[in-house]
Amino acid sequence: MEGVLVSGSIVGQAIGECGRCLDEVVEDVDIQIQELFVYPERAQAAEDDGDEEEDVRELEDDMINLEPVLRDSVVTALPFQPLCSPDCPGLCSICGVHLADEVEHSHDVVDPRWSALQSIIDETKES
Numbered sequence: 001m002e003g004v005l006v007s008g009s010i011v012g013q014a015i016g017e018c019g020r021c022l023d024e025v026v027e028d029v030d031i032q033i034q035e036l037f038v039y040p041e042r043a044q045a046a047e048d049d050g051d052e053e054e055d056v057r058e059l060e061d062d063m064i065n066l067e068p069v070l071r072d073s074v075v076t077a078l079p080f081q082p083l084c085s086p087d088c089p090g091l092c093s094i095c096g097v098h099l100a101d102e103v104e105h106s107h108d109v110v111d112p113r114w115s116a117l118q119s120i121i122d123e124t125k126e127s
C-alpha cells in the first residue's frame with residue numbers, strides 16, 4: 001500500500017484537573033507517532049481486495065490531516081483519571097476544603113442529641 005508515512009513526536013503539556021481535588025494537573029506529553037496515510041484510491045483498492053486494514057488513514061486531497069492522529073495518541077497516552085499526586089487526599093466531604101493544604105483538618109461532628117450537653121460543657125469552660 002502506498003502512501004505517506006508520517007513519523008515524529010509530540011512534545012508538550014496537557015492540562016487537566018485532579019480527579020479528587022480538582023486542582024490543575026499538568027502532564028508532560030512526549031509521544032512518538034508513526035502513521036501511514038494512504039492515497040484514497042489505494043485504500044479503496046485495498047478494501048476491494050478484501051484486505052481489511054483497520055483504521056486506515058487517507059490523504060485528503062493530498063493533504064495530511066494530523067489532528068485525529070494527534071488527538072488519538074495524546075488521549076491514549078494520558079491517564080484515565082489524572083491525580084495531582086498519587087496520594088491526593090481530595091476534598092473534605094463536609095466543607096469541601098482542600099485537604100492537602102490542611103493536614104490537621106477535621107470536624108467535630110456532634111450528634112444532635114448531645115448538642116445540649118455540648119453547650120453546657122462550653123459554658124463550664126468559659127466560667
Ligand SMILES: [Zn+2]
Nearest residue numbers: 018021084088
Ligand atoms: Zn488532587
Ligand SMILES: [Zn+2]
Nearest residue numbers: 092094095097
Ligand atoms: Zn471540612
